[in-house]
Amino acid sequence: MATVTFDKASRIYPGQARPAVDKLDLHVADGEFLVLVGPTGCGKSTSLRMLAGQEVVDEGRILINGHDAAGIPPSDRDIAMVFQNYALYPHMTVAENMGFALKIAGIDKEERASRVVEAAKLLDLEEYLGRKPKTLSGDQRQRVAMGRAIVRNPQVFLMDEPLANLDAKLRVQTRTQIASLTRRLGVTTVYVTHDQAEALTMGDRIAVLKEGVLQQVGTPQALYASPENVFVAGFMGSPAMNLFDTLLVDGGLEFGTATVRVGRKTLHRTSAKKVTIGVRPEDVVVSASGQGLPVTIDKVESLGADRYLYGHAVVDGGRVEIVARVDEHAHPKEGDNIVVTPKPDHLHVFDIDTELRLNTHAVEGAA
Amino acid sequence: MTNASSLTITSSITDSTLLDLPWNLPLDIWPEGAIATLPKGLSRHLVRFAHLGGYVVAIKETSADLARREYELLRTLRRMDVPCVEPLAVITNRTDDAGEELDSVLVTRHLKFSLPYRALYSQALRPETATRLVDALAVLLVRLHIAGFFWGDVSLSNTLFRRDAGAFAAYLVDAETGNVYDTLSEGQREHDLEIARINIAGELLDLAAGDRLDGGTDPLGVSKGIIAAYRTLWSELTSSESFDATERWRIAERVERLNNLGFDVEELAIKTDDDGSRVRLQPKVVDAGHHQRRLLRLTGLDAEENQARRLLNDLDAYVANQDDAESNEEIVAHEWLITVFEPVIRSIQRELMGKLDPAEVFHQMLEHSWFLAQNEKRDVSLAEAVGSYIDTVLQHRRDEATVIDPPTGAFTMPIALIGADDWRDRV
Numbered sequence: 001m002a003t004v005t006f007d008k009a010s011r012i013y014p015g016q017a018r019p020a021v022d023k024l025d026l027h028v029a030d031g032e033f034l035v036l037v038g039p040t041g042c043g044k045s046t047s048l049r050m051l052a053g054q055e056v057v058d059e060g061r062i063l064i065n066g067h068d069a070a071g072i073p074p075s076d077r078d079i080a081m082v083f084q085n086y087a088l089y090p091h092m093t094v095a096e097n098m099g100f101a102l103k104i105a106g107i108d109k110e111e112r113a114s115r116v117v118e119a120a121k122l123l124d125l126e127e128y129l130g131r132k133p134k135t136l137s138g139d140q141r142q143r144v145a146m147g148r149a150i151v152r153n154p155q156v157f158l159m160d161e162p163l164a165n166l167d168a169k170l171r172v173q174t175r176t177q178i179a180s181l182t183r184r185l186g187v188t189t190v191y192v193t194h195d196q197a198e199a200l201t202m203g204d205r206i207a208v209l210k211e212g213v214l215q216q217v218g219t220p221q222a223l224y225a226s227p228e229n230v231f232v233a234g235f236m237g238s239p240a241m242n243l244f245d246t247l248l249v250d251g252g253l254e255f256g257t258a259t260v261r262v263g264r265k266t267l268h269r270t271s272a273k274k275v276t277i278g279v280r281p282e283d284v285v286v287s288a289s290g291q292g293l294p295v296t297i298d299k300v301e302s303l304g305a306d307r308y309l310y311g312h313a314v315v316d317g318g319r320v321e322i323v324a325r326v327d328e329h330a331h332p333k334e335g336d337n338i339v340v341t342p343k344p345d346h347l348h349v350f351d352i353d354t355e356l357r358l359n360t361h362a363v364e365g366a367a
Numbered sequence: 368m369t370n371a372s373s374l375t376i377t378s379s380i381t382d383s384t385l386l387d388l389p390w391n392l393p394l395d396i397w398p399e400g401a402i403a404t405l406p407k408g409l410s411r412h413l414v415r416f417a418h419l420g421g422y423v424v425a426i427k428e429t430s431a432d433l434a435r436r437e438y439e440l441l442r443t444l445r446r447m448d449v450p451c452v453e454p455l456a457v458i459t460n461r462t463d464d465a466g467e468e469l470d471s472v473l474v475t476r477h478l479k480f481s482l483p484y485r486a487l488y489s490q491a492l493r494p495e496t497a498t499r500l501v502d503a504l505a506v507l508l509v510r511l512h513i514a515g516f517f518w519g520d521v522s523l524s525n526t527l528f529r530r531d532a533g534a535f536a537a538y539l540v541d542a543e544t545g546n547v548y549d550t551l552s553e554g555q556r557e558h559d560l561e562i563a564r565i566n567i568a569g570e571l572l573d574l575a576a577g578d579r580l581d582g583g584t585d586p587l588g589v590s591k592g593i594i595a596a597y598r599t600l601w602s603e604l605t606s607s608e609s610f611d612a613t614e615r616w617r618i619a620e621r622v623e624r625l626n627n628l629g630f631d632v633e634e635l636a637i638k639t640d641d642d643g644s645r646v647r648l649q650p651k652v653v654d655a656g657h658h659q660r661r662l663l664r665l666t667g668l669d670a671e672e673n674q675a676r677r678l679l680n681d682l683d684a685y686v687a688n689q690d691d692a693e694s695n696e697e698i699v700a701h702e703w704l705i706t707v708f709e710p711v712i713r714s715i716q717r718e719l720m721g722k723l724d725p726a727e728v729f730h731q732m733l734e735h736s737w738f739l740a741q742n743e744k745r746d747v748s749l750a751e752a753v754g755s756y757i758d759t760v761l762q763h764r765r766d767e768a769t770v771i772d773p774p775t776g777a778f779t780m781p782i783a784l785i786g787a788d789d790w791r792d793r794v
Contacts, residue, residue, distance in 0.1 A: 013549070049554065049555070052558070054557075073557075074554050074558060075561065081558065087522070087566065087569060087570075089573035090573065091574075091576035093576075096572070100569055100572050101568075101569075103568075103587070104565060104568050
């Protein structure tokens with residue numbers, strides 16, 4: 001069991017103007033499942049490698065269980081870097097497959113056996129320990145592979161895009177398995193992915209990175225409901241949040257022909273005449289009053305009970321793409337013109353210059 | 368037969384026969400006619416072999432993104448002169464006749480005379496062979512790391528081996544988990560080494576569990592060997608040394624040591640301290656293939672490093688025996704080629720040509736000739752040695768020109784297990 005702390009940790013590659021990881025401040029609690037997410041080049045894998053001891057920490061520190069990890073070689077960090085592809089060997093039994101790495105580590109036979117049995121219990125594989133992998137189902141084999149990492153009893157699991165090689169269906173299946181397993185084990189886990197959906201479904205908390213800088217860290221709900229800046233707002237969630245710039249007017253802001261009320265405190269946080277606003281597709285409603293933002297529908301996508309309307313509007317002379325999720329009772333068609341407004345209190349307001357959030361909560365009661 | 372109109376092919380070759388393969392069928396049901404041999408290869412994805420034009424290709428079904436990524440990675444590695452398989456094409460937008468989407472594929476050229484490690488024993492893998500394989504893999508890993516490539520899944524299964532005058536030359540086959548960086552940190556290199564050690568141990572323990580490992584082989588000991596072999600070579604190629612300014616001969620000595628290891632030094636950093644009494648020396652850019660390049664320059668022959676060393680030794684002995692010591696090296700080398708090397712190769716019947724590649728034949732023939740002379744305590748002529756070698760050695764060997772990857776022991780999550788039965792039952 002362990003905590004992990006990045007204390008203003010930076011990685012600066014020689015000859016690069018911008019640090020790959022820039023003063024990262026992040027605390028991972030004991031037993032927590034933390035996801036590092038961001039687009040390619042955001043520094044998430046570098047951060048993970050710094051923790052694993054594979055990258056130098058140029059500035060700041062990384063603490064494992066409160067102890068500075070500097071100078072501790074990777075092999076002594078008691079960290080398991082779970083790699084993408086554990087091979088299972090066909091002539092070895094499930095128990096041998098799970099335990100052979102312990103043999104390499106020089107752990108005696110009794111200890112090996114007890115750890116393997118313990119892991120097998122957790123993985124519901126006890127009755128298969130004497131079998132060869134060939135006789136197992138795909139799902140069972142996957143659990144054996146995970147058993148290889150578990151028997152090491154590491155303090156921290158590190159996973160760098162472990163599902164990148166899988167097809168979409170297997171990815172969904174495996175991510176559920178990994179998340180539930182690590183929770184049962186209670187081992188602190190740092191998981192890296194570029195896929196925001198994976199982050200939202202797996203993490204206890206999520207840290208969003210962009211260009212080496214931590215943008216926001218919080219629960220999936222908090223990130224989704226109250227993104228702290230325009231980047232997080234646009235990155236988390238699919239289809240992405242509708243984001244565009246609009247004018248501030250008396251009592252609120254302009255949303256097409258409607259004025260949407262915004263708290264005075266929010267408005268006082270900016271001196272600009274415009275703000276960037278965001279509305280999630282599920283928070284876009286077809287206006288009953290006819291007041292709001294006129295949208296021309298380009299495409300309708302039906303997904304069971306819901307349908308997504310993909311359209312465009314003209315805001316301040318520029319074209320803005322708009323996505324709305326409506327229920328089955330709404331029947332707009334391709335080419336239709338509709339008028340939309342945001343659900344009350346479901347509007348995200350950002351400073352047009354700093355791109356930082358201006359209103360405290362978009363949704364009542366959100367963290 | 369193929370629904371070629373919908374295919375998207377990115378290819379480094381201009382061979383139109385690529386279009387003749389049945390891309391409209393999932394790989395696992397390709398007809399016998401299209402498949403080179405029955406065994407399915409084994410990795411995270413389905414791999415099969417097919418005849419294409421005059422050669423054999425490996426076809427791997429995977430996602431479009433992964434196929435493109437691996438294609439580019441392999442191209443990059445080849446540009447950096449790292450031994451790896453040759454990527455030929457990426458084929459995306461495949462559909463079957465009913466219009467259902469099929470996986471994209473990566474096509475690579477089968478490396479002639481290369482062998483998967485599981486094809487390197489008849490009954491059981493011997494300890495010397497295991498050690499040579501691991502040594503070859505260590506050289507490959509050092510070369511990859513110098514090029515900035517982090518492999519992420521170093522293993523015997525992900526490597527092909529070519530015979531190399533008593534040793535092996537290793538080629539990277541699967542780059543799927545890898546990535547190229549400007550340089551690798553020590554931690555990254557150590558991580559790759561640790562992965563190598565665990566994978567090799569697993570592969571050898573699996574052979575042992577299947578009764579395919581010679582009793583004298585210690586799986587953990589052999590797998591650990593990669594660390595020592597890697598570190599020794601890495602240190603020779605990259606470490607700095609400091610010596611008294613009067614010992615300048617040590618510069619030439621270091622270069623010679625590297626040459627003997629098969630590396631050319633492209634760039635050396637030499638610094639003296641302020642008063643000029645000490646010199647610090649560090650190789651900056653080294654290039655594998657010292658003997659290969661010399662052999663190629665002198666004779667046009669393309670061989671592996673140790674084969675090249677062996678052939679050059681014979682060539683140098685030939686040069687030394689010439690009366691005209693003044694004659695040009697290139698001219699004498701050409702003479703050696705047409706009077707020594709080529710007659711040996713030409714004397715091998717066509718049906719035996721697929722047994723071994725010519726440079727390896729020549730090396731083995733030299734060995735054979737030496738043993739003959741030792742046994743009979745007399746000089747043995749070249750013609751006699753060749754005849755004896757062909758009769759007693761070569762014709763009893765199996766063909767190794769196209770030994771297709773057998774269904775190897777290892778399989779990886781979460782792809783379905785492919786038969787673990789012995790490949791020998793199938794070929």
